[in-house]
Amino acid sequence: MxxxxxxxxxxxxxxxxxxxxxxxxxxxxxxxxxxxxxxxxxxxxxxxxxxxxxxxxxxxxxxxxxxxxxxxxxxxxxxxxxxxxxxxxxFDAAPLESSPEQIVRREHERAELNLWRSGISKQLLSPKGSDGRLNLFLIFLEPGASTGDELYTHDGEEAGVVLEGEMVLTVDSATMTLGKGDSFRFASRRPHRFGNPSDSSRALVLWVNCV
Structure with missing residues (x-):
């Protein structure tokens, strides 16, 4: 659409x-x-x-x-x-051509993608790799933040764990509320969406994408 x-x-x-x-x-x-x-x-x-x-x-x-x-x-x-x-x-403003593989990304080196209209921001934790297929993020969900009502899909697989607050996750027709310490995993080609159901507390999720 x-x-x-x-x-x-x-x-x-x-x-x-x-x-x-x-x-x-x-x-x-x-x-x-x-x-x-x-x-x-x-x-x-x-x-x-x-x-x-x-x-x-x-x-x-x-x-x-x-x-x-x-x-x-x-x-x-x-x-x-x-x-x-x-x-x-x-995320990164560095040249798009291949760069040497890195082992460590320091906290002050984290790149951030701020989707400010939806109340979602993502920090890239994983160092630059030779293939970049596995990436680790911290996702911050402001109160009421959401990817929206429409389910979406993309390539790969994802998993994660809620570190703070709550997250509502919908995969296919199943909707689940995850609290601190709850984890998840699903193929990214399954229609999904997520958000923070709280109107007062921020949620923090450690999120892994593999493509």
Whole structure:
């Protein structure tokens, strides 16, 4: 299903004008947009090709690349599949070409992807690897944060454990509430969504993606 600019469709909320957003949030949108544009150009893909493969409009992809629209986690996962990369590839500002494998990522070196409209932010914990198939994240869910009403899918497998607060996880037709210490695992091609049911407390989840 195509996303439309300036609408609120389940887990996707976007404004066609970002002029009312704080400067820090505009910078987040611009950084994500540049990264997606660089990935598209590196693979020699046109806006039309990416839009067709992702089932999104050309105008919407263009707005994301220019930092005028804020993509949801579902949209980012879809675009990562189109570019044949993990979502972790959208974090770092370093060149996209292969870099030497690292063993350790220091706390101060963590890259962060802030999906500020949905109240979700992800910190990349795993060091840069030679293949990047396994990635470790800390996911912060602000009160009421959610990927939205619409289920989404992407390549790979995921697992994790709730470190703080609660998380509601839906996989296929099953909806489960997970508390501190509860863990999960499922194939990412199974339709899923998640969120924080609390209206006052933040949730923290250690999350693993393998593609």
């Amino acid at each position: 195509s996303e439309k600019e300036g609408t609120d469709q389940g887990n996707f909320r976007v404004s066609s004008q970002n002029t009312s957003n704080p400067p820090s949030e505009r910078l987040v949108d611009q950084a994500v947009g540049r990264r997606l544009r660089d990935l598209r150009r590196l693979r020699g893909l046109s806006l039309e090709t990416v839009a067709a493969r992702a089932s999104l409009s050309v105008g919407f992809i263009s707005q994301i690349e220019r930092g005028l629209s804020s993509p949801s986690l579902r949209v980012l996962a879809t675009l990562a599949d189109v570019f044949e990369v993990s979502i972790a590839a959208l």
